[in-house]
Amino acid sequence: MTLRIGIIGVGTMGSDHAKRLSTRINGATLAGVCDLIPERAQKMADLYGAKVYATGKDLIDSPDIDAVVVATLPHETHEQFVLEAIKQKKYVLSEKPLTTSAAGCRRVVDAEIAGGKRLVQVGFMRRFDQGYQEIKQAIQNKTYGEPLLIHCAHRNEDTPLNYNSDMAIVETAIHEVDVLHWLLGEDYDSVFCFLPKKQTRYTHKGLHDPQIIEMDTKSGVHIDLEVFVCNHMGYDINCRVVCEEGEIALHTPQNTIVKVAESERESIPNDFTVRFKEAYDREMQAFVDGINADQLTGPTSWDGLIACVTCDALFASRDEGGVRKKIELPETPSFFQEQ
Amino acid sequence: MTLRIGIIGVGTMGSDHAKRLSTRINGATLAGVCDLIPERAQKMADLYGAKVYATGKDLIDSPDIDAVVVATLPHETHEQFVLEAIKQKKYVLSEKPLTTSAAGCRRVVDAEIAGGKRLVQVGFMRRFDQGYQEIKQAIQNKTYGEPLLIHCAHRNEDTPLNYNSDMAIVETAIHEVDVLHWLLGEDYDSVFCFLPKKQTRYTHKGLHDPQIIEMDTKSGVHIDLEVFVCNHMGYDINCRVVCEEGEIALHTPQNTIVKVAESERESIPNDFTVRFKEAYDREMQAFVDGINADQLTGPTSWDGLIACVTCDALFASRDEGGVRKKIELPETPSFFQEQ
Amino acid sequence: MTLRIGIIGVGTMGSDHAKRLSTRINGATLAGVCDLIPERAQKMADLYGAKVYATGKDLIDSPDIDAVVVATLPHETHEQFVLEAIKQKKYVLSEKPLTTSAAGCRRVVDAEIAGGKRLVQVGFMRRFDQGYQEIKQAIQNKTYGEPLLIHCAHRNEDTPLNYNSDMAIVETAIHEVDVLHWLLGEDYDSVFCFLPKKQTRYTHKGLHDPQIIEMDTKSGVHIDLEVFVCNHMGYDINCRVVCEEGEIALHTPQNTIVKVAESERESIPNDFTVRFKEAYDREMQAFVDGINADQLTGPTSWDGLIACVTCDALFASRDEGGVRKKIELPETPSFFQEQ
Amino acid sequence: MTLRIGIIGVGTMGSDHAKRLSTRINGATLAGVCDLIPERAQKMADLYGAKVYATGKDLIDSPDIDAVVVATLPHETHEQFVLEAIKQKKYVLSEKPLTTSAAGCRRVVDAEIAGGKRLVQVGFMRRFDQGYQEIKQAIQNKTYGEPLLIHCAHRNEDTPLNYNSDMAIVETAIHEVDVLHWLLGEDYDSVFCFLPKKQTRYTHKGLHDPQIIEMDTKSGVHIDLEVFVCNHMGYDINCRVVCEEGEIALHTPQNTIVKVAESERESIPNDFTVRFKEAYDREMQAFVDGINADQLTGPTSWDGLIACVTCDALFASRDEGGVRKKIELPETPSFFQEQ
Ligand SMILES: [Mg+2]
Ligand SMILES: [Mg+2]
Ligand SMILES: [Mg+2]
Ligand SMILES: [Mg+2]
Missing domain, CATH: 3.30.360.10 (Dihydrodipicolinate Reductase; domain 2)
Structure with a gap:
């Protein structure tokens, strides 16, 4: 069974993931794309034989999409798509940062726990x-x-x-x-x-x-x-x-x-992209393999939360002059x- | 379209290729295996969901197999399977050396030319x-x-x-x-x-x-x-x-x-296998991509012939004391x- | 003219300098040694044809000694010999630290300035x-x-x-x-x-x-x-x-x-001694060359003072828990x- | 006792040795120089306080010269000075190659053996x-x-x-x-x-x-x-x-x-000169130390002979097309x- 993956946002990172999925990853295929710039989505769809969706929600909700990659900008927009994927009980790989606030991360964490199943992998590909x-x-x-x-x-x-x-x-x-x-x-x-x-x-x-x-x-x-x-x-x-x-x-x-x-x-x-090309490939392969085994192993939404809390503390330290x-x-x- | 590949010979190299095809290569799947040691073939088939064929010829001739990997030992046995694949107009990746004699390589080269289409890739994965x-x-x-x-x-x-x-x-x-x-x-x-x-x-x-x-x-x-x-x-x-x-x-x-x-x-x-793990992966991906584009780009049977002719000259030099x-x-x- | 150098203290560092002066340095010779352990001084004297002096003061004051190396332990003892050398208007190379307190360094600095001529080189051989x-x-x-x-x-x-x-x-x-x-x-x-x-x-x-x-x-x-x-x-x-x-x-x-x-x-x-063997040789050669040109170029007693003041500040920072x-x-x- | 060394030929290599002896070598001093270009000799003499000799023979024969360095060009001229030094029973360091022919090396070897004492060091400073x-x-x-x-x-x-x-x-x-x-x-x-x-x-x-x-x-x-x-x-x-x-x-x-x-x-x-600066220094120090110990340890005139015989064989091999x-x-x- 080949996993059908949809990508929301095909700018630099998203189009890189589209190419990766279509040419180097085992067990998955690029099935759908969407982007605020329709031409950009159409180009990826043409290149790799995928379907264009009008909105991220349409893509997530589609029965032809098994799992979702969120690569939108600005990063604040990740949250809504990740929450929708959780709602639809679909696995989702969100580019890092998960969101830009600890509160946003908390909402994702809470939704995932409420759903009772680990569905989110955060793109900490290091x-x-x-x-x-x-x-x-x-x-x-x-x-x-x-x-x-x-x-x-x-x-x-x-x-x-x-x-x-x-x-x-x-x-x-x-x-x-x-x-x-x-x-x-x-x-x-x-x-x-x-x-x-x-x-x-x-x-x-x-x-x-x-x-x-x-x-x-x-x-x-x-x-x-x-x-x-x-x-x-x-x-x-x-x-x-x-x-x-x-x-x-x-x-x-x-x-x-x-x-x-x-x-x-x-x-x-x-x-x-040169330094970590293989890490990105292995991140995506792990996401696909994790879905196929019905058990994600990569960075969690909790890791996304820890990162945001730590960054907030770094800001505070800096703003108080190095405390x-x-x-x-x-x-x-x-x-x-x-x- | 996922390419269905069969492997003849699943010893060290063949089972490595089986794993590679099943877990790291895009656009292909392990569809069949055969081996002189039936348990070995069965193990691979069970592991990766492939079918066991009784003989190499059966595997090559099967309508459920799109392309063939020959990884048999001793190396002399490559020739017959490569010739059969050419006869069936199926793409074939032969482990190196193509065969162990210049004459054997010549027979493969001639058959391929007679068939009018490049079908053979030799496993010079460097x-x-x-x-x-x-x-x-x-x-x-x-x-x-x-x-x-x-x-x-x-x-x-x-x-x-x-x-x-x-x-x-x-x-x-x-x-x-x-x-x-x-x-x-x-x-x-x-x-x-x-x-x-x-x-x-x-x-x-x-x-x-x-x-x-x-x-x-x-x-x-x-x-x-x-x-x-x-x-x-x-x-x-x-x-x-x-x-x-x-x-x-x-x-x-x-x-x-x-x-x-x-x-x-x-x-x-x-x-x-450690030093060249990625080269083997890329060799196989190139074979798969070449087939999908209907144009192989890797080492040819003529390269196999050159290698054998050169080795023969090295033997002669050595046997005459370094001439x-x-x-x-x-x-x-x-x-x-x-x- | 070969410069006649005396070494006060021939423990690890001092005996290393004795060997250096006697076998690898141009334009100088080991002329005298003294040490609290007389056998140690005698051994160096025998090895390299130098004279043993009973005290550091005797060595410094001797008309047969042109310049002095101070390599005594504990480091607090450097000060008295450096001050005596300044008094006798002889060039002196003191092992680092010049002394262990900023106040001690200050006394050396003041004596040197009062004498009107740079006579002190501190052993910061890096x-x-x-x-x-x-x-x-x-x-x-x-x-x-x-x-x-x-x-x-x-x-x-x-x-x-x-x-x-x-x-x-x-x-x-x-x-x-x-x-x-x-x-x-x-x-x-x-x-x-x-x-x-x-x-x-x-x-x-x-x-x-x-x-x-x-x-x-x-x-x-x-x-x-x-x-x-x-x-x-x-x-x-x-x-x-x-x-x-x-x-x-x-x-x-x-x-x-x-x-x-x-x-x-x-x-x-x-x-x-392995890592910086050549640096020690070049330090000593610079001391000898500086004397022969009547102009020292190496680290000064002021550098010795800066180091002590900085170390005192590091102690204070540490003791206050990283301030x-x-x-x-x-x-x-x-x-x-x-x- | 400081060894008084004379250098014959103060072109690139010879003037480098003059500087080395005068500034970095222990136990020796540059006492004399001579060169076919008198100004060149005078410059070195002025720089390092040495005496100029009219001819190599004059320098070698002088009672004010304890040992000799031969750094003349062309290399064929080494032989005469080395032979003269042997005749005068003075230690001599000859730049490599000792001479340019096996026969010339043989003459040096024979003279040295006839004199009954190892006096020649050849400049194989590697x-x-x-x-x-x-x-x-x-x-x-x-x-x-x-x-x-x-x-x-x-x-x-x-x-x-x-x-x-x-x-x-x-x-x-x-x-x-x-x-x-x-x-x-x-x-x-x-x-x-x-x-x-x-x-x-x-x-x-x-x-x-x-x-x-x-x-x-x-x-x-x-x-x-x-x-x-x-x-x-x-x-x-x-x-x-x-x-x-x-x-x-x-x-x-x-x-x-x-x-x-x-x-x-x-x-x-x-x-x-950059790559082997330290090796040249150590070569010269070994020559000086060897003389002071009355026992040379560096490359011999026999090593000079071996090198010439080997080069002759390389010429022959090359000229016969790689035999x-x-x-x-x-x-x-x-x-x-x-x-
Ligand atoms: Mg490296
Ligand atoms: Mg790599
Ligand atoms: Mg290195
Ligand atoms: Mg070095």
Whole structure:
């Protein structure tokens, strides 16, 4: 049985998912699309043989659609489609962030629990990157002893002029917010956000760049994270986990190495679609496989909530000039614990 | 339309292909299997919901099978199944080597030409490795000028006792024999095989290890290849292409890098299924996509023939004590030139 | 003219300097030694043909000694010998820290200024490491734009049981305290020291390990420094300077690279004498060359003072539970500005 | 006692040695210089406080000169000065090659033996490189089992127009000819030189570039060496020793590593004085220390002879179109065996 998937929103992310589903994923097919810009939807439909729906609700409600991918902009719009999918008891993969407020995440979480079945996977696709998975394995196996510190950097080559300091947290750093507590298998205790006085000349009004984030977990692992989104050297994702007997770090994937012009060079990709192409594929395959096994395994709506609560605390820390803020998380509902 | 594929021979390679088709490939499904050991076939059939056929011929001839994968042992048996598939006008992916003799390859080539349609893809899956593809791109674009030299090593961690010096050429070095002339886009002019006096103490009777192979192309690119199959350090594949203005070399894929015990370590895989997992996936996806587009793009039966003729020349060189041997290749039939 | 140098204190550091002077330094010779343990002094004297002096004062005052190296323990004892050398108008290289208190450093600074001539070089030998020098050059030339952030780690493999949390700052982190403001060519504005809750199981009573230090400079460059002195993986010194258009980082010196046991390995040294052997040689050669040119160029007693003031601020920050502390430095005397 | 050294020939190499002796070497001083171009000699004398001698013979015969460095061009002129030094019973360091003919080397060897004392050190300074020394240590200790193969490349960025194919062997590859048999501690059995048809467009008339050299030792270790002297990427020296259980290879020394322009870069030096600066220093220090201990330990005149005999065999192989040539070496005189 081939799973029929519909995508709501076929901008950059949505059309990437459309291609992925149609050419690289096993066991599923692109069955429907919709978009506020009808031509964009029509183009995807023509390219991959899918049907165009007039609205997201029409797509979700259609008997010809088994599961839904939500990739709309702005992120606030995710919530309504995810709630509709839950109502229709259809599996749904929502791009991250799940929504942009803790309250919105809470509504999704509550609806999902009320429905009695895990239906939502949130697009924290770093968890599907082989590098992070190897690190998580080493931590779980205590291969190098207990983890003590994590040093991270999230570096984008450049950003558009409408990208601001808040987005550097809630759209960019949110990846580390999610993946690091998942790596460690524990919750954050407190966080801290600090704006160093010296900024890059490549930044623009409204964007403080770089920013420094620190997070401490309940067990006392200390994390620092450089967020540097106009770094002008490449899309460079660093994660070094310092353990009692060794350090395990991400290696940027390389297929070749070049000697030229008096240097030997490994490459740094220029954007996230290159760096995490395989992670996105594996995220979608996991969604499809999870549906076929009737048991999702990826990031939950609760993970979406944790991320939003943590980002809110980072904003508060930053706005108070770099004060350590406790994270106040409600207890994890048992509904999400078996995961 | 989902392509229905049957696999003949579900030993190591065949069962790997069965899993690949059933869980990671888009647009195809495992529809049938057969094996000399019926339990082995039944196991795959149960696992992936496929039908068991009594013989390879039954499978090929079945109207429920659209295309065939031949993964039988010994390699001599490939020929009959490939010929039967050609007769039935079905696409067929044959594991490498296509057969073990130039004469056998010739029969396949002739049958395919007589049928008037490219139906055969040979399993030289290195061509689908992203590293080799990046190298080929750099050569084609003359990014670093003209290629002049290629230094290679093909290193296996260990081999079984029935593995012998001939197999080091026709089963192991054959990967480089194929991929290097493809990288360069030209044919070999002469080859050379030399057995260094000093061997590893980990070798066994019948196996001279390591061996040295040299190949020169028509344009004069000089290639050296270390074949070292009991190297005891890992499955380590090296390919460094020296050009006029730079060198481009394979980088063994790494997701993480570790500091431990007074060293910083990148990993070397322990076997080819780890090193080339993605290349095998992409080979199969290309086969499926090629069929769906009704135009195969992968290695042809003519490539299978070139490899066998080259291996024969390497045997002759070695047996005459390291004499340079001209490669005598018939002209490429126009049938294979559009590729 | 060969410079006649005397060493006061020939324990680990002093005997290392004795060997260095006698076998690797140009233009100087080991002329005298003294030590609280007479046998230790005699051994060095016999080995390298030097004279034994009964006291440090005797050595300094001797007409047969042109310049002095102070390598005594505990570090508090440096002050008296440095002051005596200044009194005798002899050049003196003091091991770091110059003394253990800002007040002591101030006395040395004042005596040197009163004498009217730069005579003191402090043993901050990181400044002579080729890696740090290349980084400083890149910063000065703005090769990658302005520096914005520095990420550092100072990792020792292990420490003796009498090594405590204070020493991790005043004996270990003090190297970074000195070298980083020298790299940037500016003073610190504020510092911060934080003890993460989770510690390594290899630590001992009295030692909080690892510790986190942060320093911000006047221009606003933000620095973080992991101090981890029982890391059990090696003596691993990291310094990554993030600039507007690139990152320049230390590469641990390597002469060979090894493939073994399914990994490719660069080495991490096991201690500082291996990592910084050449830096110590170059430090001593610079001291000798500076004397011969009658103009010292290495770290000054003022640099010694800055380091102590900064360490005091780090202690205060730590003891108040991780509060950002302003650095209150008097203005640099003009005496030290021509340097 | 400071050794008084005189240098004959202060062109590129000689003036480099003059600076080295005057600023970085312990226990020796530059006492005299001479050169066919008197101004050149005067400049060095003025710079370092040495005396100018009218002729090499005058310098050698002077009672004010304890030992001699011969750095004259053309290399044929080394012989007369080395013979004169032997006659005067003075230690002499001759730049490589000792002379350009086996017969000339033989005359030096015979004179030295007749004099009854080892006085000659030949400037094969690769033996003093820390990388090669680590490799030799690993081979001697059988850290990775027995050595089986060595893959080398000797790559110069560019060469002047008067540099020809012969010089690529006798001035360039001669470094590997010397250092590789020293690494292995055994003599060559046969050699081979081959000119690949395809050459770089950066070569010039009279220079076949690149060239391929192969050497097999008596025990059967097989060596291949790429000599590529207009490679346009940097001065890149490779040496990978493949052993039974691992590979140990040179790592080009790096003090820093840079991320810039979508790549992470280690540097390749642009010339040999950068790459081997420390090896030259250590070579000279070993010469000085050897004299002071009255026992030279560096490369002997016999090593100079072996190198010339091997180069002659490489010429013969090449001129006969790539034929394997046996190396016919007389037995090592006992005079050179204690080394
Ligand atoms: Mg990969
Ligand atoms: Mg790498
Ligand atoms: Mg070095
Ligand atoms: Mg390196």
